[in-house]
Amino acid sequence: MSSLTIRAVSTDADYEAWRSVRLAVYPYERTATLAELKSRASADRQLFVVERDGVLVAAGGLIPSSIGGTGSVAPWVLPDFRRQGIGAELLAYLVGEARRRGFPAASGNADDAGSAAFAERYGFVEVDRQVEQVRAIGDEPAAVAPLGVSLVTVAERPELWREAYEPLGLPGVADMAVSAPMKVSLAEWEDEWLGEPSATFLAIDDATGDLIGTAGLILDTDQTDRAENAFTTVRRDWRGRGVASAVKRATLHWAANKGLREVYTWTQRGNADMRRLNEYLGYATRTISVRLEQTL
Incomplete structure (x- = not known):
């Protein structure tokens, strides 16, 4: 059975792979540049790429949120690899990392009903909404x-x-x-x-x-x-x-x-x-x- 590899971003190629997933998931939003990501890199800001049998399938992050001191988790799966359990495994990994680091809560954003329902299935509850204009x-x-x-x-x-x-x-x-x-x-x-x-x-x-x-x-x-x-x-x-x-x-x-x-x-x-x-x-x-x- 094929298995996922979740590893921390470390090289320029990793950063670009991470960017490519975010661009695919959020084409309507700006994604930070390679230079910005590298300049903001620290032990507190964890970025991950996810591969299955050597193929990039997802990416994510765990970053301290400026709202309420929570750990902001972001599990993003490329469209061609959704509904295969990858998002659930990545989310569980990120929440586990947030717990290990002592965050009082994990937080995240969902821009569509399907993503919100997915998060709610794994114990997340709605606390706020943002409006894009x-x-x-x-x-x-x-x-x-x-x-x-x-x-x-x-x-x-x-x-x-x-x-x-x-x-x-x-x-x-x-x-x-x-x-x-x-x-x-x-x-x-x-x-x-x-x-x-x-x-x-x-x-x-x-x-x-x-x-x-x-x-x-x-x-x-x-x-x-x-x-x-x-x-x-x-x-x-x-x-x-x-x-x-x-x-x-x-x-x-x-x-x-x-x-x-x-x-x-x-x-x-x-x-x-x-x-x-x-x-x-x-x-x-x-x-x-x-x-x-x-x-x-």
């Missing part, structure tokens, strides 16, 4: 900032992204409507939360010089005509005054100038305000993703 790019006008507000890019003022961590990053993350408290370190903020610097806009209060808002884009090297919205937030005392609309319109104008076809974004189920803003700006809902957890 997509925006086709056309002839986008330049953004107009509210009176007394200026917009700059991180490419123009790179030092401002680190400075934005405390006034924008920490409170913005705290306000995210997630199922458990979310934590983002300064190192993560400077690396994983920064999109393309020339497409990451910061709003500045002209009177005080304070940073009051941000929005950006993360480019996709595999599908270069699309981008994902990066973190969007506005300082609490400036909300409802047109800042969020201005910084997001700035990203759409940038996307149009670069010839992008679409941008997409994810918001939590409880973040109705951001979804309404996106709808006002022309975004439409495409995918509902279910977040599931299993207490270990």
Whole structure:
């Protein structure tokens, strides 16, 4: 009987194999580049490739989640090898690793009913949902900032992204409507939360010089005509005054100038305000993703 081999990613070829599985499973989402995966590699971030008789059939990962301190598990099986028990074996392996490492719970996301039902069969329960909204790019006008507000890019003022961590990053993350408290370190903020610097806009209060808002884009090297919205937030005392609309319109104008076809974004189920803003700006809902957890 053929058996599965689950092994940790170690070589560039392994990383590319891992990427190929994720691209096949999530063609509508951006996948991290080889350089990004290698730069973020650590003992805490475990990536795996799965082979059967030397043939790549699946991939997965166990990564600490910024939500609730859980271990985020991702069992992905290539379409041609599904319904053969591979996903169940890989999921059991990842959950076992999460338990061994002392995570209080394992968590994961399912973007379709079949995947959610699969997770529930193995003890996962729904705790939250995320909504994907997509925006086709056309002839986008330049953004107009509210009176007394200026917009700059991180490419123009790179030092401002680190400075934005405390006034924008920490409170913005705290306000995210997630199922458990979310934590983002300064190192993560400077690396994983920064999109393309020339497409990451910061709003500045002209009177005080304070940073009051941000929005950006993360480019996709595999599908270069699309981008994902990066973190969007506005300082609490400036909300409802047109800042969020201005910084997001700035990203759409940038996307149009670069010839992008679409941008997409994810918001939590409880973040109705951001979804309404996106709808006002022309975004439409495409995918509902279910977040599931299993207490270990």
